Every structure is written in structure tokens, then in C-alpha cells.
Amino acid sequence: MTALPIEQVLPELRAALAARGMAVLQAPPGAGKTTLVPLDLLASGLVRGRIVMLEPRRLAARAAAERMAETLGEAVGARVGYRIRGETKVGKATRIEVVTEGILTRMIQSDPELRGIGALIFDEFHERSLNADLGLALALEIRAALREDLLLIVMSATLDAAPVAELMGGAPLVTSQGRAFAVETRWLGRSPDASLRFEAGVAGLVRQAVAETEGGVLVFLPGEGEIRRVEAMLGGLEGCALRPLFGAMDFAAQRAALAPAQGRKIVLATSIAETSLTIPDIGVVVDGGRARRARFDPNSGMSRLVTERVTRAEAEQRRGRAGRIAAGVCYRYWTKGEEGGLAAYPPAEIEAADLTGLALELALWGGEVALLTPPNPGAMAEARALLTALGALEAGRITPHGRALAALPLHPRLAHMLRRAGPEAALLAALLAERDPIKGAPPDLALRMAALADPRRFEAEHAWPVLRPVVERIRQEARRLERGAGVATAAVADAGLSLGQMAALAYPDRIGQRRKGDAPRFVLSGGKGAAMALGTPLAAARLLVATDLDGDSREAQIRQAVALSEAELRGLYAAQIETLEVCLWSKREGRVLARRQERFGALVLGDQAWSDAPPEAIARAALEGVRLNGLHFSPAARRFRARVALARGGDANSDWPDFSDEALLAAAEAWLLPHLGKCRSEADLRSLDLHEPLRACLSWDQLRRLDQLVPAHFETPLGRKVPIDYDGEAPAIEVRLQEMFGVTRHPVVGAKQLPLRVTLTSPGHKTIQVTMDIPRFWTSSYADVRKDMRGQYPRHPWPEDPTQAEPTLRAKPRGS
Template structure:
């Protein structure tokens, strides 16, 4: 009876209750629903509870939550409504933790867990309803989970019902992958929110400004305060400052809320205050959606967030402080109006709000796709574009993911899973850590376990991973308990027993090298803190780092800066002998130009990626021709095409072909631009380097013959017809046409030689007019025109008037368009 009363009250109070009957009716007739409802409408709590209690649904209900805190909190809240502990009818599963039982029918899970469920049971045979909550956050796991679920529904389980719930609706995007979905909208229950703008002044400190605005709100307004900050570091700084400022104020608590806290500390920030108390909760964007923090009436929004973006060129994920989107700002403000009218103080200007993007870029368009690709391959789809995702990732991002997974030996060259790839998926860890755990020898496995745990829970004041592992082995690590649970969980999934005594701290670098082979680093000089990475990129350690004296490093984490080199945040030392033992060295003969010696030098190199581990000089006589030729090509790329012996005729042919590409694009002309020729040196130049043994010998190449051979007979004939080298003018003389990319061709000719020609000449099948530079008898320019007829009837009169007296021996007829052309004087015309 009490339960029925409780649910009736919830039904009347929560906005989602107004459309509950419509939702349940649609579910009976349709397999896909989209529900748009703002925060506080009850879609995350009341709706799944009602579906659980509805007798027409007897199978399991799975609801996906993007955040672990939200998953646990929602499960706890719904179970409490039923008067049960979590784990009975309502449970949760998050990474490394679960509370479920045989009687659990409603499971709140995080995204990686859902993917594992689908991969393990593609039919989702005991699942009847699958809910995607807060889909507007568009995490990469949510996109993957929905793509897999849609395929499950289409191929394996037609009875499965899919509900996508979102605070803001990308109707066009979702419609593209769920065209038959029925859309339901709840208006929500938001109270009026007063928007105030208090932007930072120039040179004003953000922490000081936040403290100032928080104290002002405490003094002038009622209710608790929710402060949104971009990072844990800023939360901790504000926590210390505000706690000091408010130490003499009774009844006000300052509490942090972020993903790094344990559940008890998180719940302390979420739960209602005691009577007569208020709180200031300092949070990241973890509190934007799903969570309801009791008593909040004031939101102070920094307008900032730390957003991860994957840099394809370096393979580094950069965490950058960015302005939030307009939709995020609206979501944050909405937290102030859950139970009564509220206030949102934005620490940025209204014009900044209007400049911000409307929505945050989805993770699938800015993240490392290696985890997604590994899951897709296990699912049977090595082509990521075949997945039913709202947004399709770029081909470059897909290629980068494929290359990395092959380098980690998780995929074969034909994109099938290796044994290590399958093991990585079974462990449920990201690909790099999976590569480390699956490739570590038995003697190093316990070291790899601890290294993996430390990487996920790093110390903020140390970049030496081996040092952190040593602290754990000595039971002195500041996060000892957290790491111990993580290590034991990983060991259990690997079906291994873990022993602290087996940890070899001097082998941490070896373990890291399995996960980050592209980030092996070699010091650039005997002293200094600059390193070259196997990827070819530069990096540095802090000058006072414990690692600064090591010749080789295995680098786990980097902070990509604005300059070319990245800062090393986490690494461990590795020796040359360990590199040779555990990594395959690529050996080849290399020829390079030495600016210092002004000569081509050859050596035998042993490399890992771009790192030259060993080198041995080769005498010039021992250099194989093909190696020398490749060295010469590299020299040309380095120095540019200008070092080749271009003649006027060869330059002219290049210009004609490049113009033909622009004017006649339907024909298959070769790309002879600077970059085009450099990109294809092996195709057009390499065959002519067989007997070229030095840079000096390059000067004997006949570039015109080489270009003509590359162009081929048919195109040679076409270029001569369509863009001729010269033109026969009315006087009978043949004049050279000068071609230059981006300009009309130009022909210089004495004015009298064009008499009798009514129109300007053209090339390229009449598409391009030739610019005529009409010259005086002294070969000086008189007129430049592309309209000869217009010149004869117009400006010619002035030229005639001025030139007739200056050059009386030459004809200056009144009707040049019909006069006989000549290159001679009047005397020779008689």
C-alpha cells in the first residue's frame, strides 16, 4: 500500500508521468522509441521503475548510464523506492564493481559493460528492454553500444525494445539510424532561473573570482550552491581557499564532487543537508546531468571544461581547457531550478555564450578510435563506417586506429584479431594496457599488473612510473588501497594469482614498452632533457625529473604543447639490451646527405620506428645502387626540386601540363606541381638514377626527356594540340606562348604582325584566351589585351596617333583589322 502511494505521488509530480501511458502504448506496438526530456523530468529514475513494475515486461531491463557515479546513485535511489537494498530487483554493474543477483531484473550499467554484454551474448536473449540514458552526451561507448544494439535487434532479437533518452534531441542524426523510431517529448519541470553574468576581468584570478562569487551568494541568497569547474586541480584549490574563507561561518559546508572520489565522499556531496545547513559543492561536468543534488538553488558556472582531443599527427590525446557548448551551459543552469526558482551566475559574458558552439563535438569525431575498432572487429565489422553511428569518423582516424592496433600486435595486417587482441577484449581494458598484459612474459606479469593499475591511478607529483610501482611494492603508495583492489581485479580476470614479491621495479620500462612501442624515447644528446620518440616526434622531461639522466625511456603519457615537443608526464627507464631483447629491430642500409660534409654518407642502421638504435658506416663503393638511389631521392625531397637541372624547355613543359590540369580537368594529366612531383619521385625519376652515383651526377640528367617519357606519347600529342608551344601569327612568324599557372597564357608580338586578325587567339579548346602583349617596332610594350577586336576599334586610335610620328617607316593603317600583317617596314612592302 505504501509503495503504491509512493509511486502515485511520483507519477503526479514528475513530468515524465504525464506521457507514461503514451510511452508504454508505443512500446507495445514499436521496437524503437526516442524520448526527449530535460533534466529532472524523471526519465532516469521514474521511467525505468515503472517499466520494472509493469507486468507486461517480464524480461530484463538494462539501462545504460554514461557515468559510474550516476549508475550507482540511480540504482540506489530506485531500489530505495522499492524498499529494497541494491542488488535485489535493481542492481548495477560498473567497471570493477557490481551489485546484482539472480532476482535482478533492472540493471543500471556503464557503457563498457554494455558492450561486453552484447559481445558475450549477441542475442541479448534474456533482455527485453534496453534504455540509453543521457544519449546527448554522445560518448564513444554510447555510440558503439547503440550501433551494436540496433544490429542485435535487426539480426538476432526482433523482440528487443530500444529506448534512447536525451535531454536535447539531434533528431536528424538519430533519425538517420532509427528512421522508424517513435518520438515522445516531455516538457520537464523547470522553475524560472535568473541568468547573471559576471565575467572575469583582465588579469583576474579564476579561483579568487569563484570564491568571491560564492561568498556573495552565501551572504545574499538562500539555498546551496553548485560550482562547475574544469578540473580536479581547480576544485582542490577552490576547496582550500573557500574552506579558509568560510571557516568562521556556521552551517556552510564546502564539498568536492568528481569521479576520482570514493562513493561515500560523492554521496556526501549529493545528499540533502541537515536542517539549517547549506553547502557549496565544487564539481566537474559530472554533475551536469543524471545527478540531482538536493537543495541547490544557485549555480556558479566557470563556463569551462577539460576536453580530451586526439591528435592524429602525434598519436597523443591532448586534454585542453575549452569553453563549454551552449547546450552544456543550459544544462548546468538547469540544476538551479529543480525544486524552486533559482539563479545561475555565469563567469563569462553573454557574448561569449553566444559565440560558443551549440553542442559539444561527439567523442567519436575527436577520440582515439583504437578501442572502438578492436570491439568492432570482434563484432565482425572491420569497417567502422558500416556501424550504424549518428556520426561517421574520418578515414584518417580509422587508419590511425588500424595502424596502432597492428603495431600493438592486437590485429593482423588483414584486420583479424590476434590471440593478444582476444585476450585484451576478455580483460576489458583499453588496447595499450591489453597489449602490455598479454605480451608480458610470465616472470614480468605481476609487474605488468601493477604498472597497468598505476597508469590508471597515477600520482600527480611524479613522472617516474617505476618509482610509483616501487612505492606500491613497499606498501607506501598514497593510493595503496585503490591500487590493490585494481590489481586484484585484473589478476582475477586474468585467472592469475598476484604476488607483491614478484614485482621487478627495474622492469617497469619493459612492461611499458609493450603498450607504447610508438613512444619509446631516445635522448638526443649525452646531456639534456630532449628525446626523440619512435613515432618521430620530439619530447622532453622536466629538468629536475628522476628520468632526465636516462638514455632510453618507455613513455606512457605526454602533454602535447603548442610547440613541436611534448612534455613527458609518465615514463620509465629501459636499457638498450632490453630494447634489443623484447623488440624487433628493423635493419636497412641508409644513404643520407650530410650538410656538414657536403656529401652522401651511407650506414647500416638498426631501428625501432624512427629511433636509430645502432649504426655502422658503409664505404661508398659498397653502397648498393638501389640504396644510393633512395638516398638521392631523399636528398631531393629535403632540398627541393630546384636542385635538379631544369632547362627552360623542361620548365615550360611543366607549366603547360599544370595549366592543362586546371583548364582541362576532365583529362588525366599527371600532377607536376612541386608537391606532386616530390610525392612521386620513385615513379618518374627513380628509373633514371641507375648510373647516378653522386649529387654532382644529378646535373647530367636531361629533365625534358624524363618529363616527356613520363607524359607518354598520347598526352604529348594532346598537349601540343591543346596547349601549343607556339602560335603562327598573321604575319607568318611563329611566336612562343608563355604559360604560367594561375594566369592566362601570354604571347609577345609586334603590333604590325597582328594586322588582319579580328579576334584574340585561344587555347585549351577555346576555353582560355591568350593575352597579347603588342610591341612597338623597338620591341617595347604598347598594349596588353585579351580583346583584340576591342583594341582595334578603340585604344588603337591613340596608339596610332602617338606611334605614327615616332616610327614613320612602319605601317599604321586606319583599319588594322583588315590590313595585311607584316614584320617588315613600308619600304620592304613595296
């Protein structure tokens, strides 16, 4: 048998473990680390107790255990076994146990000392799953506080290992150079044709690879849909056996993809094949260059799958699949020049996933742990808010209910539903945790339940095909959940809940109420918006529970839902339905709305007028109207704030208040709120005179000084007070020309002796002259004005020398 590269560094790895008890092993794909490291550790005698190795996927866990058992010449379940969801093959003699990552978390939470376990190996750590990150953090705490003898190994093919070694307190870094066999890389000569569908382009590249090479071909595609379409396009490829491989397949179909085939095997796989799987006869890789990831949006509280370009680390991992058993070739569905634009590594799951499960595990553990990548604070806050709503947390601490949820192998939402609704909800829980079993059906959860109950009858009555393997997986998982749920839920289960009520238990924040209008748009109890395609059966429902949304942060599309009656909602959440007296400003109606409402979260179940709303509530609602529509100043209010602005003089440290729009709106609650108790509409706000509220902002002394510095009025020679307008470049007044007779010095105001801008008008109040020098006007322009005006206003005085005339507003008597 050809020696594998990992064998060269096994002595160094053993020495590091003997000296420090921890190590980070970096080895390229095909080096043999998954199989040989646990076996070498078993033979070394360094480990007291079992060796537990974590794999990110069930298929990889089973395959790794089977290969190691075969190497020892034993059946699985002897010295080498595995433990995955729904299946366990271990015995009393088992020394190496391969588990999926969630199982390790349960092992640690149930027994923090990890009694009987001598070593933990984190394989394929570069995938950076949430469970792997959490498992390593918990293991490090256990080793530091309880188990100094616990050996820890982190293994990865493409991970930047230095941060992991640093997290592990400077653990030794062991690197295996080289791969088992050389792999030639072939890129496209030019970028893919934009008019060519992705699947067609990849299928063409597969045909090229088949024509140019020998041996099995492994094709990487982002998901099952793409796999099925490429499979259909390659159906006529002579002498080739097509084998799909994706996580949702049952184990029998997955085994078929791994087993030898008659003819040339072409495996069409998702990223499941990136991990520690050796697929016999594969010597060629065709990388489509895309990966599908779950992205969680803390603003919407929803996750959605997105298809993205692969990273350089993922591309290297995929490339290594071609060199596992012999020299190989890797075809990449992109140009060599595009490679520089690829990101270095994929995001850690903790950066993009729903953190509800992590938040629950940390609460169960009793505090924070040192994670390789700290979680987003906003996402953690959303997760803890949901757990609080589910009753799993109270004041940030885990409740007995929360402990029960953590013990169930489900997302906390579904675990809560199962615990509250009992074993009857097991089928629904399994359905919601699986992919959709019906192709092309409307988003009605009841249809899915009917298909699960009798697929044959469902297909006879409807046009939508049922995916039988998915149905079987759901039923199998439901049976497993029923067995585990019986004891856990017996004391708290509510009997006889409807399908809508069970879904509402899992998604209390996604109970939707139809908005007004023809379009099927909904507001969700958590405050977000959602919409449904026109013409679907649920589009007319007043209430529903959205169990699957596309995650759009603006208005998510409902992909799966179930109807809920108001009686069912009240029966389930009567204690959470509040009667609120709401007084708010309606932007659409332009007025204050005062209502008494029954609310469940953001849903309004009952709504009637609140006729005796107190003035304080009305005032606060009207204040929102002011903030939306701005301030409206009467002429008196406008002049007053202009006077204050002139006194302030632009000095930010002045004791005069800032009466700019921005400052007034920012402080409106202090100075304006007491005057809004009777304002109910935009018309009321516009008619409210702000002069007195603004005057109230000044002290008595400030008002006195203001009258001295910037007086409000100019007193004419007749003793009449004319308001001074301070809005322009200079203070201004408007007076009849005859009223200024006898004035020989231009009028000024205030302590600064500011000259007034005087608008002189005719008896008919039409502007005759605007001047800032009345004496000059008398000696210059007045003669021309007199000549023009005497004919128009013969009954009014127009003396030759206005400086000697008496001011007047009177006209001559008729006939004089």
C-alpha cells in the same frame, strides 16, 4: 509527493513502445526520467525479462539504483540492482539492472542475443560517450537480426533527438515539456576581469550567490585542481560545508557530497554532477562556464585534456540542477551577450577520443555498424595500426590474442601488457589507468611504483606528497586485475619482465631514443618527437618508454616515463629489430649517407658505414638532394633547354617536352636518375653537366628538327661556330667586330628567321655595340667606333668601309 513532469508522458511512451518497440524520450533536467521510466516500464508488463539501463558514470549508476530501490521500499540488489566496474549488487529477483556503458558492451559481445534481457534504456545519451554510441549501434543490429522483441529507449535532456530517432528507423519521439521547478538565470554584468584568476572569480561569484540566496549551492568547475583551489579560497565561509565531487574520488567521499550536511552545503563539482544525480538541498547553481575534455590527435597518436568553454546544451543541463527539488537560481560566470558565442552541443566522444577500443570492439563484432556519428578515418586507421602492432589484428581481422584483450577491462594497450607480462603487471596497469598518485614529482614511473609499494616510507625519503586515496584506488584495481588476469595470461605471459619492459609492451610506439645534443629531446619508435624538462633524472637516459605525453603534435612533452636498457629492448622485441641498408641524402651535411642500421621502428640501435652501396641506391639518395637544392645548369645545358622551350612555344599539347624547373624535377626519376650514380655531394651535383641528360630526353628526329628550327650555333663568315644564347628576349651571340666585316645582311637563325641580337666586341673582348641591325651599324655608329678604337688597337684593322673588308681575327704584323 509533487508529481514530476515525466509522469505526463509515460502513457505516450508506453504506447510508442507497444507499437514500435523503440522510442526516443527527450525530457529536460529534473523531469524525473531516470527514476520513473524504468519503474513504469517494470509495472507496465510490456517487458519480458530484465530491464537494463545504462548510465555514463558509476556514481550516477549507483545513485539511480538506490533511488529506485528506495521508491520500491527495498534494498539494492532485490528487484533493482546495479553492475559497475569492481562492484555488483544484483540477485535472482533483480528485474531492473543499472550498468555503466562499458559493461553493456561486454554483455552484448559475450551474448549477442541478450538472453534474459527484455529492454535496454540509454540514459543521458546527450553525453555521447563512445560506449553509448557503440552500445546503441550494436543493440539496433541485434534487434533487427535476432531480437525483434527487444525494447529500446534512448533518453536525453539536451540532445538534438531527431538524428537519433532517424538512426533508429524513425522511432517515435516523445517529449516531456517543462521542468519540475522554475530556475532564474543571473549573468555577470560585464565580462570577467582578465587580470583576475579564474578560480578567484568563481569563488567571488559563489560568495555573491551565498549572500543573495538560500539553500545548497552546486558549483561547476572543470577539474579537481580548480575544485581544490576554489575550496581553499572559500574555506572561511561561515556556516557553510564545502563538499568536493569529482570522478576520481572514492565512493565514500562522493556519498558525502550527495548526503545532507550540517550548515549550508556548497558542492564543488566537475561535470559529473550534470548527469542524473539529485543532490539534496541544492537550490542554487554557480556555473564556471568551463569543461574539460579529452582530445585525440590522430597525427600524433596521443590524447590530451583540454579546457574549453561549455556549450549551450551543457549550460542548460547544469542550470537544470537548480530546479530539481524547488525553484532555484543559476549564476553564470559570463555575460548574457557572450551566450550567443557558445557552441550548441559538445562534440561526441567519437569525434575527439582515442578510437583504439572502438576499433577492437568492431573487429570483435565482425564488421562495421551504423554509428550516429561516423568515426574519423584517420583516427580509425591509427587505432587499427596500433592494434596490429599489439597483435590484436592481423590483415584487419581479430586474432585470438585480440579476443583476449577485448575481454579484459582495460585499454587495449594495458590489456596487451597484462596478458603478456602476467599478474605481475596488474599494479602497473592500474597505475597507468589512474591519475598520478604523486604531486610534483619528476616524470619517472619508478618513483610512482615506489610510492605505491610503501607511501609512508616514500614520503619520508622524498619531498613529494603521496595522494593516499589515489594509491588505495590503484591498489584495489590492481587486486581486481590480478584475479581476472591469472587465467587469461597463463599461456602467453613472459616471466620476470622489468618495469621498463612491461611499459614497452603497452607502448611499443612510444619507446624513445635520445637525440644528439645537450637538450633532452627524443625520437619515439612510432616516428614522433618528444622532449623532457631539463634537469630531470631521466633526461640523460639513452632509451626510455614514455607512458604519458601531453599530446602536442609537433613535439610532445614527456609527463611520465621509465628507463629502458638496450638489452631489455632487444630481449623483448628481438624479432621486430631489423637490419636495414639505408642510403639517403643528409640535408645537414649536404651529401649522400650510406649506412647499415639496426632499427626498431624509427629508433636506430646500431649504425655503421655501408661502403659497398650500389650506384642505384646512391643515385636515388642524390636525387633527393637534387629535389632539395634544385637543378644546376651548365651554360650548354641552359642554352639547350632554352632552345627546346622556344621550339615548344608555350604549347601544352606540343610534342616537345616541358623543360621548366617544375616539370624537370617532377620527372627527374625518369631522365636524371641514371646519371647520378657517382654523385655523393652538393659539389658533385653542381658540377654534373645536365646537357647530355637533357639531350637524351629528345628523339633523334626531334634533335634533327631542333637544329633546323632553333640551331645551337651561328656560323660566322670565318666559319667559326658561335653558341647562340636563347635565354633572353631574342637569340643572342657575341663576336669580335672584325669577324663580321663584309656582312651586309643582319644574321637570322632557324626556320622562323629570327634576327640575332649581336654583341660586337673589341679585340680585348669588351662590348663595343649591341645591335639587331648590322648594316645600319656600319652606316651610322661604326665611324665613331673606328675613331675611338684605332688608337686603342692600332695593330687591328679598322677599315673605312667594313662592308668591303675581309673578316679576320688576326692582328697586323709588328712594324707594319
